[in-house]
Amino acid sequence: MEAFDLLVIRTGESVFAINNACPHLHLPLTNADVTEEGVLVCNMHLSCFDLLTGDIKAWCPGLDPDGTAKNPQIKALGNISKNRTPLNVFPVRVNEGRIWVALE
Numbered sequence: 001m002e003a004f005d006l007l008v009i010r011t012g013e014s015v016f017a018i019n020n021a022c023p024h025l026h027l028p029l030t031n032a033d034v035t036e037e038g039v040l041v042c043n044m045h046l047s048c049f050d051l052l053t054g055d056i057k058a059w060c061p062g063l064d065p066d067g068t069a070k071n072p073q074i075k076a077l078g079n080i081s082k083n084r085t086p087l088n089v090f091p092v093r094v095n096e097g098r099i100w101v102a103l104e
C-alpha cells in the first residue's frame with residue numbers, strides 16, 4: 001500500500017476516516033469544514049464531498065466551464081479541473097472507545 005496521511009474526523013457521534021488529500025490538487029484537508037449533513041468542504045477550492053461515500057457533491061465552484069479559474073491572476077494555469085475523482089474514504093468502527101480503520 002502506498003503511504004498517505006490518514007485524517008480521522010469526528011462529528012457528534014459519527015467518525016469518518018479519509019485520505020488527507022483533496023483529489024483536486026492533493027492539498028491537505030486538515031482545515032476543511034464539515035457540514036451538519038456530513039459533507040466535507042475543501043478549504044482551498046470549495047469542492048464538496050460526502051463523508052460516507054466519498055462522492056462529489058460540488059466540484060471547484062470557482063472555475064469557469066472550461067476548467068480555468070475565474071480569478072484572472074491564476075487563469076494562466078489553464079484547465080485546473082482535472083483529477084475530478086471522489087474522496088478516498090475508509091471503513092471505520094468504534095469499539096469500546098477505540099477507533100478502528102480498515103486500510104485494505
